[in-house]
Amino acid sequence: MANIKSAKKRILVNETKAARNKSIKSAVKTAIKKVDAAVVAKDKAAADAALLGAISAIDKATSKGIYHKNTASRKVSRLTKAVNSIA
Template structure:
């Protein structure tokens, strides 16, 4: 355990940031899963609606620094390609 005050603060700040990042990643994964479920069910309309929500969430995660911008682009690209494949 840290003895220096600044090190103790860093531990607390890191825990807070980790919890925030975990929540954001979880939300993105849930949105992605909804898109993939709609794709598996061959439901084009539901997939497109879920894709719009997922894109917004992925971009938010990217702007908050949870994901790298290229990771966001890759995720969006793969989901869009999959949705367009069932249309």
């Protein structure tokens, strides 16, 4: 355990940021699972709605620095491709 006051503060701040990041990543994963479930069920309307929500969640996470922009782009591309495969 740290003895210096600034080091103790760093530990607390890092725990807070890690919890925030974990929460946002979890929300993104849930949104992606909803899209995948709709694709498996071949429900085009539900998949389109879920896709919009997932893209929004991914973009928010990216703007907050949780995902790299290329990672976000890759996730969106794969989801869009999956939804378009329903046709």
